[in-house]
Amino acid sequence: MDYKLTYDQYQQGLEQGKLLGLKCNGCDAVTFPPKSLCRECNGSDLNITEIEGHGTLRTFTVVRVPPMGFTAPYVVAMAEIDEGAWVMGNLVDINPDDADMSLIGKKVRLGNQIVKGDNYSGGDSRVVTFSLAAD
Amino acid sequence: MRQVAILSVAMTKFGVSEKTNLEMFAEAGLEAIAQSNLEPKDMEALYFGNCLGDFEEGQMHMAPFAHAELGLPISAPATRFESACATATVAIRHAALLVGAGIYDVVLAGGTERACAMGTPLATKTFAMGHHAQYESRPGLTFPGVFAMAAHMYSDKYGIPLKELKLNMAEVAVKNHYHGSMNPKAHFQKEIDVNTVLDGMMVADPLQLFDCCPFSDGAAAVVVAEAGRAKDFSKKPVYIAGMGQASCGPLYLQKDITRVRSREESVAQAYREAGLGPDDIDVVELHDCFTIAEILALESFGFYEFGKAYDAATKRETYLGGKVAVNPSGGLKAKGHPIGATGAAQVTEIVEQLREESGPRQVEGARVGLVDTLGGDFGTICNIILRS
Numbered sequence: 001m002d003y004k005l006t007y008d009q010y011q012q013g014l015e016q017g018k019l020l021g022l023k024c025n026g027c028d029a030v031t032f033p034p035k036s037l038c039r040e041c042n043g044s045d046l047n048i049t050e051i052e053g054h055g056t057l058r059t060f061t062v063v064r065v066p067p068m069g070f071t072a073p074y075v076v077a078m079a080e081i082d083e084g085a086w087v088m089g090n091l092v093d094i095n096p097d098d099a100d101m102s103l104i105g106k107k108v109r110l111g112n113q114i115v116k117g118d119n120y121s122g123g124d125s126r127v128v129t130f131s132l133a134a135d
Numbered sequence: 136m137r138q139v140a141i142l143s144v145a146m147t148k149f150g151v152s153e154k155t156n157l158e159m160f161a162e163a164g165l166e167a168i169a170q171s172n173l174e175p176k177d178m179e180a181l182y183f184g185n186c187l188g189d190f191e192e193g194q195m196h197m198a199p200f201a202h203a204e205l206g207l208p209i210s211a212p213a214t215r216f217e218s219a220c221a222t223a224t225v226a227i228r229h230a231a232l233l234v235g236a237g238i239y240d241v242v243l244a245g246g247t248e249r250a251c252a253m254g255t256p257l258a259t260k261t262f263a264m265g266h267h268a269q270y271e272s273r274p275g276l277t278f279p280g281v282f283a284m285a286a287h288m289y290s291d292k293y294g295i296p297l298k299e300l301k302l303n304m305a306e307v308a309v310k311n312h313y314h315g316s317m318n319p320k321a322h323f324q325k326e327i328d329v330n331t332v333l334d335g336m337m338v339a340d341p342l343q344l345f346d347c348c349p350f351s352d353g354a355a356a357v358v359v360a361e362a363g364r365a366k367d368f369s370k371k372p373v374y375i376a377g378m379g380q381a382s383c384g385p386l387y388l389q390k391d392i393t394r395v396r397s398r399e400e401s402v403a404q405a406y407r408e409a410g411l412g413p414d415d416i417d418v419v420e421l422h423d424c425f426t427i428a429e430i431l432a433l434e435s436f437g438f439y440e441f442g443k444a445y446d447a448a449t450k451r452e453t454y455l456g457g458k459v460a461v462n463p464s465g466g467l468k469a470k471g472h473p474i475g476a477t478g479a480a481q482v483t484e485i486v487e488q489l490r491e492e493s494g495p496r497q498v499e500g501a502r503v504g505l506v507d508t509l510g511g512d513f514g515t516i517c518n519i520i521l522r523s
Contacts, residue, residue: 007269033270039388059291059392061283062340063275067260070275078284078386086387088271099340104291115273120264127274 005034014126019051030083053110055079089128107133136235138362143170144483146355149471159354160247161204171358175206179239181213184222184246185475221510224478224517230359245356248473267385279339282425293442304426305332306448315465317496322471351471355479377409398435401516413437417501420481422509423466460498478508489523
């Protein structure tokens, strides 16, 4: 079976500022970031779709002891996008020391940024970012 | 399925070791075999746990070398298991499944890990390889980070102010260090107080240093056998009453990580097979890699309603002598967490508790014990219920 939306295609989308996901023709659920089957019903009848890029921050942490290759502190967060899927990313445009519980439930806008590659990642890659949306 | 017993258990002291992975495993494995009154030649297979030997020592495919260290016969296949921090429990479960199925009568299972050899930056990096590489490691997620996110979510979901939750989480660390102070094999054998936790450096908000288990070196091994073997054995027999194992995908698919769905399924399997429920458990060794993790586990087991276990340690209900003794060994928090060995050390503690060999930290009258091991970011949970 063909893989509908590969990681490489997803990365190319991010490079063009597009957040590519999959819409299920069976149950209408949106799968983002992409995987082989619909996240809700495991259906394989999927169309590539572009995510609007709006969501709600569900949880976060400030990493202060980083893995090799990262410079702390920085904020890692999970958000629920308006299409219903959840996604992991970095909350940017905020001083990590200002991150507190009031972030949970805040509206965010999705973007992306480059993470430098290392010996284990096959080069640079792009990850989802969240910025607090203007009220 | 045939009935399965744990004949014998052994572990090295956990902590920082100068020994190699193989040397530590040989120490535990040979001790376990000696305790079983069997010989290395009697082992029909080796189920060997190791997670990060590739990075710790540049050693892949360690199982056959462990086999050689132990002097096992060529006819006994040695197989490496890797299920992140749940590795050894998964190895033991699979040994028990094959013994139960009648394929083998006696299997040695366990694991070894030498995490300290890597140093904190590389260890943090390699542990983070347990997240989904493309979508979740690359934003710089760490294991403390996952449980930190779970703690924030728990505080928000149940309306428990973060400060209050952190105070109660600190009490989990205080308890497990207290238990660990009675365990001569523990990495840390020192009592701490709430201020030790709350004054510690921040690792991943809101988790401070003493909310986190250490990187540790150590090994543990158990002899799994057809139950008939336990009857002609001088020590009190300990039987496997039930087991479970379940899997979840990356965090973005799990969503609400205050509910560990893989554990809820795994423990339900174990309860069902054992014909037992939460009220029947006398002693638990659970996966307290972080203080919040112990709270989540108590709720998954059905010991507490969701959102209600956060003050169990504060109320001393999970202390030795409390409602149910949780982590009398000191848990991962104080006993230490050599990831490939941890599950076998948990089984070691429960078997010794059921045999009333645990000295000052003995749980009085313990007859049924639960082992709970978590691998990755809730991706693997494995549970084993043991009874005397």
